[in-house]
Amino acid sequence: MVAPDKYTAEKILWIHPWAPNLFSFKLTRHKGFRFTPGQFARLGVKKPDPDNPKNPSGEKIVWRAYSIVSASYDEHLEFYSIVVPGGEFTSELARLKAGDTVYVEKTNYGFLTTDRFEQGKDLWMLATGTGLAPFVSILWDMKTWDDYENLIVVHSVRYPNEFAYADTIAGFRSHEHFGAQGHKLHYVQTVTRAKAPGALDKRIPALIESGDLEARIGLKFDHDRSRIMICGNPEMVDDTRKLLQAKGFVTSRRGQPGHLAVENYW
Ligand SMILES: Cc1cc2nc3c(=O)[nH]c(=O)nc-3n(C[C@H](O)[C@H](O)[C@H](O)COP(=O)(O)OP(=O)(O)OC[C@H]3O[C@@H](n4cnc5c(N)ncnc54)[C@H](O)[C@@H]3O)c2cc1C
Structure with missing residues (x-):
């Protein structure tokens, strides 16, 4: 249970x-x-909690972690969500409408941030599904564009209709503030259960193993240049991390910057 003074x-x-x-x-x-x-x-999100003798209010708040999509300077907080059939949190969240209440803990969390790394030249952001969310926020940060020569976003989904934020990401290239550095952005889509024009068709680990990802982008994974963030499905995160560790890339730890920062969503 989260104490009421810890959230808004x-x-x-x-x-x-x-x-x-x-x-x-x-x-x-x-x-x-x-x-x-x-x-x-x-x-x-608040949910009914009937027949719980320990909770006479008949309601409870269910809490889940959500990556923030918006810019840190945005007036609002944007999130990108899956709906898990029967999921305790998302089945309730999906029912809500504009004007309804969502509770937000006052504390911010997480280490999938570029300050985990020593300066590199190429920032790789590898995501499955909703794991794209934190990378959109990172792209809204001008410092990201100033700090790196290349920003590589790889988004893996099962079906082509799951390419959320595709216009936002592509739109950075011509954006009034970011467009001058728009040439730095490499945006690669991959679809694992269908085909889509212009998209690759394999999981991220397979694309790394075969060299197809490097070939598509025209950049190599390189110890001096590459800083790599991985987010989303735990299987993709683990498989990708292991592949890159086998190539000598090291996970960043508190006070020990490396090449890799990862976040598992479940
Ligand atoms: C650090 C962190 C950040 C997260 N950020 C996001 C986010 O930005 N957007 C988001 O939708 N979820 C995010 N999640 C997952 C989120 O916290 C919940 O798990 C998700 O909302 C489902 O909640 P639920 O109670 O409905 O189902 P749960 O009981 O929490 O999950 C049930 C099952 O659903 C599947 N599942 C859960 N989350 C996802 C997902 N995102 N995509 C595909 N399958 C999933 C898994 O198989 C899981 O075992 C994040 C998780 C963590 C740890």
């Missing part, structure tokens, strides 16, 4: 469906809530 009640301002099981939403942002791009918030 925020309102849903906007909901955007991407696919039957995927949507984004924006919440009001408490003025005291701060985060570093790549971090996550803990969100709560």
